[in-house]
Amino acid sequence: MAGMVLLYATSALTGELHPYHGAADIAPPMARNDAYDAVHAEGLGPLVDAKKGYRIEDLGAGAFMVTEGIYQMMILRTGTGLVVVDAPPSIGDRIMAAANEIAPGQPITHLVYSHAHVDHIGHAGALLAANPGLTIVAHGETGAILQRANDKSRPLPTEVFDGTDKPFSLEVGGETLRLNYSGPNHEPGNIEIWHEKSRTLMLVDVIFPGWMMWRRMAIAHDIPGVFDLVGGINAKYDYTRLIAGHVGRTGTRGDVEQQLAFMTDLHAAAATALGSTTPGEGMRTQDKTNPWAVFDNYIDRVTVTCVASLTPKWRDKLSAFDVFIYDQCMAMEQSIRVDGPSL
Ligand SMILES: [Zn+2]
CATH class of the missing domain: 3.60.15.10 (Ribonuclease Z/Hydroxyacylglutathione hydrolase-like)
Incomplete structure (x- = not known):
């Protein structure tokens, strides 16, 4: 598990680049990753x-x-x-x-x-x-x-x-x-x-x-x-x-069971993050009048929370977990919001 420098969120107040609070040490989409996790032998x-x-x-x-x-x-x-x-x-x-x-x-x-x-x-x-x-x-x-x-x-x-x-x-x-x-x-x-x-x-x-x-x-x-x-x-x-x-x-049948377990955890993690994250929190007052911006910020924080909660259990189980986990959390939170919450 390569450590990496997290440089992907800009503070409006200081101009500094910093990650969202509690983010896993995995590069999110659009951030350059110089060191992907090694592929596991089972892959x-x-x-x-x-x-x-x-x-x-x-x-x-x-x-x-x-x-x-x-x-x-x-x-x-x-x-x-x-x-x-x-x-x-x-x-x-x-x-x-x-x-x-x-x-x-x-x-x-x-x-x-x-x-x-x-x-x-x-x-x-x-x-x-x-x-x-x-x-x-x-x-x-x-x-x-x-x-x-x-x-x-x-x-x-x-x-x-x-x-x-x-x-x-x-x-x-x-x-x-x-x-x-x-x-x-x-x-x-x-x-x-x-x-x-x-x-x-x-x-x-x-x-x-x-x-x-x-x-x-x-x-x-x-x-x-x-x-x-x-x-x-x-x-x-x-x-x-x-x-x-x-x-x-x-x-094998075991591979299917493992993927189903991952998907079940993913669904639970996204649902929990959607419920525990407060829209608009920490945003500038003027940005809160922009609903697209409020949702972008909300979804970013939901995704960060979802990724952080799945990483300890799944990073060592699935090859390329680090490559697409942000994508999976974004797809899952969106599906829960538009397709409905139940599995
Ligand atoms: Zn296809």
């Missing part, structure tokens, strides 16, 4: 062969996770070819190399989109060009987003399924992937992909095994929806390995 996956540029993890029963160390996708070997789930541009051309390694000479027949975000499916256009006739499957919400996006790198699905908690069975060459949409979460249309034979669950941009969630609860479209999904996923699926879409290793 790291096996090394990726630098020459190949990807790593394949055999999950059994024909299911494989492919990663370049930061992004993850799935390849499923079937009796008639390969089903690919997601096509991250960061893996790009190596998707075909990995497919050939898993099943030499076998065609890619199907591509499933977990959700519409470019960083997870932006190589789909190239994959389609290399595999003409590819069947592309997605939830209808994802199809609607892609229709609007009109982006050649993300071709429209050829097959969509609709509804919430109405699982769709994709059956290919004797293998089944069950696709289910639980309702808005990270992005509308973001689905669970379940391969029962290998007990592999894929759920992207919701769980970050061993790591702090990406900023603002992974830019969640619907924060209460993310809480519902994370809180229910272990009861809903009897999985042993999770393909979470990010970080260098697969996830």
